[in-house]
Amino acid sequence: MVNFLLDLAQLFPLKLATVSNPDCATPADSPDDYVAWLNRRIGQEVKRLRLSTGLSAYCLANQCGISDQTFLNVERGTCPNGCLTSVLARISHRFGLQLWELIQRAEHPPDPPNSFG
Secondary structure (H helix, E strand, C coil): CHHHHHHHHHHCCCCCCCCCCHHHCCCCCCHHHHHHHHHHHHHHHHHHHHHHHCCCHHHHHHHHCCCHHHHHHHHHCCCECECCHHHHHHHHHHCCCCHHHHHHHHHCCCCCCCCCC
8 A cells, every 4th residue: 555655646746845733744755754644634534524424433434344443543544554545445435435536635625614604
């Protein structure tokens, strides 16, 4: 999976500065930094999608055919070997997305809804 993400990094090079807060970080020049950032962003997007369904991580993991621990690791961006393509493909399919769409949403999150009306 890391090779897959490194290939993506080469296809879509981003030269943005990293900020001190890793939750708000943008891809840096280092491929390792980019992979870590993308794993966190994918996790945030998967969690956002899950919360929008109102389902638990356990329920969605079951529907995706993966363990709940794997699903939670994806959400946290802490997969030991990165987010495996097959796991992400199963999750994106469950949400009616293609894998590239999940990655695109992770890299460019939608604007949050306006809570002021």
